[in-house]
Amino acid sequence: MKGLIKILVLAVVLIAVSCKKDTAPNYQFMPNMYQSEGYETYGEAAFPNGIEAQLPAQGSVARGYIPFDIENTTEGYELAKATLMSPLDSTQVNLERGKKLYDIYCGICHGNKGDGQGKLVKREKILGIPSYDDAGRAITAGSTYHTIYYGKNAMGSYANQLNEEERWQVVSYVLKLKADLEK
Template identity: 45%
Template sequence: MYRSPSYETYSENPILPEGMTAQVPAHGSIARGHMPYAYPNTPEGYEMAGQQLKNPVPLTEENLAEGKELFLKFCSHCHGKNGKGDGTIIKNDKFPAPPAYDSPALKDLPEGKMFHTITYGKNLMGSHASQLEPEQRWKIIHFIQTLQGPKASAESTGTAAAGSDVAPADAAPASAAPAAAPATGK
């Protein structure tokens, strides 16, 4: 078009249906960059997430550092800097303490249930879906797993998780020899 007239968002528009510039998105449309979360906010959805969801974000030093930074910004005010349930809000006796991450109630909590809880909230914890993108939630879960102790954290046990770029602190340096190229199946 030679000239595309612009309209204010809530102004009248003689061209569009119902005469308004602001339109409701088409039914079933998904905002760019956002995928729907498949598990409903129900007890059944919580259980399904625990069984089926696995962390797609690789455990790397960078992701762990970002997870820690996000945890300190969004979670530590309730959960405490070390995940002991002793955040500043709790110390002021405003709310009951959440369970510590290394407690029996949470130590073996599947990461899918953690993701579901951050997404929808649980008990007194509200949803953080509007503040944290899914990838950020997974990075926080990596950091929480380090707070849970050796069973939950590959870094703490001295073994790297499958596909992980994080090596234990006492591991020998990698050899300088190049690795063999993987078979392509052709």
């Protein structure tokens, strides 16, 4: 009996070893996954219905993006200045967070106090940054938001760096700085 078991085990091992040949390739399951068909870039075969397959549907909005309906024009700036109000109520305004964001993105030019004396102005790298309390400058929440969104003069847009809620936090902090400077 013990001899029969040894012979069976030896036979199974020999069969398993004899099936593997290093000279012959192994079987491929689903060979189209290993050897895909090559297509020319933007060729007919890749897009049977044309290139329109890659374009987003008309009127669609990218995920996480909220469109700003006011145009990047002087008229749009004046409209935002007159009509745009913060959607944040007093419980949602976080001046500490607004200060952190302001210090990161705005303070280098506008100064940490909003007086137009940031590090780049002091080193004369950028000139002509006005203070928030300058006479004739009626800064409103709408005008500040429009400026952050589109930029103005030498200042670029910060729409890609700050999401909508963060922009409104910075606007709230800028209005606080303006009130502090006017005291």
